[in-house]
Amino acid sequence: MKMLELCAEERPREKMISAGPSGMSNGELLAIVLRNGSKGESALELARRLLGAGGSLAGLFNKSAGWLSSFDGIGPCKSAEIMAVFELGKRFMEEASGASSSPIVTARMVFDLVSPRLKGLAHEETRVLFLNAGNYLLSQEQIGVGDGVSTIIDVPRILRLALEKKASGMILIHNHPTGNPRPSEADIETTKSLRTALNALGLSLLDHVIVSDRKFFSFADDSLYEA
Numbered sequence: 001m002k003m004l005e006l007c008a009e010e011r012p013r014e015k016m017i018s019a020g021p022s023g024m025s026n027g028e029l030l031a032i033v034l035r036n037g038s039k040g041e042s043a044l045e046l047a048r049r050l051l052g053a054g055g056s057l058a059g060l061f062n063k064s065a066g067w068l069s070s071f072d073g074i075g076p077c078k079s080a081e082i083m084a085v086f087e088l089g090k091r092f093m094e095e096a097s098g099a100s101s102s103p104i105v106t107a108r109m110v111f112d113l114v115s116p117r118l119k120g121l122a123h124e125e126t127r128v129l130f131l132n133a134g135n136y137l138l139s140q141e142q143i144g145v146g147d148g149v150s151t152i153i154d155v156p157r158i159l160r161l162a163l164e165k166k167a168s169g170m171i172l173i174h175n176h177p178t179g180n181p182r183p184s185e186a187d188i189e190t191t192k193s194l195r196t197a198l199n200a201l202g203l204s205l206l207d208h209v210i211v212s213d214r215k216f217f218s219f220a221d222d223s224l225y226e227a
Contacts, residue, residue: 012044013032016032026051027044027047030047031043034047038074039073053071061086061119062121062122068083094116107220118211121175122177124146124147124177125142125144126172126173126174129171139161139167151174153174159197159201159203162203168204169203172191173210176211176212178212179213180212183210
């Protein structure tokens with residue numbers, strides 16, 4: 001069905017103008033980004049099919065440019081537009097966390113900052129927050145990308161970046177796609193090894209936070225939290 005065949009109140013753009021975005025479905029909002037459909041289907045039908053293939057909005061958020069470009073009806077132009085919108089959303093959430101203007105002093109603040117980058121990932125990813133002496137964020141860096149079970153933490157690279165950025169301390173973060181953020185024995189040993197290496201250079205590992213979509217674990221607090 002073409003978009004023009006829908007009654008006015010069912011068309012995403014008209015619905016946005018008349019009622020605002022809050023009452024619209026994910027498919028309707030995505031259809032506005034897509035603007036037009038493909039091969040006999042409306043933008044709304046294409047949007048719903050794309051969301052279904054992504055598994056969820058969070059899953060679609062983390063698809064690669066290659067995956068989007070190869071999806072039937074999308075192509076490189078629509079892929080670029082979708083990724084631009086998603087990236088703006090991630091950056092907004094990072095700004096909303098307040099990490100750029102406030103010292104990072106709790107595991108909750110860490111979770112709020114990194115969640116836009118790690119939520120919905122099907123693989124493990126490691127990030128490091130480099131902080132100054134006042135615990136203000138200097139930089140957030142991706143350190144490693146792994147599979148759905150583990151990731152390699154590049155300790156020499158972390159040390160090199162810490163020295164380059166003149167960081168006083170850092171926080172290690174990685175995700176557990178399984179949904180259980182409790183640390184494994186490997187996570188515990190990695191934390192010990194990194195802390196020892198940093199201490200030798202006069203630097204501090206302030207925390208290691210393991211996150212899932214709805215929970216996170218803090219080594220500093222030795223506690224599991226609901227997001």
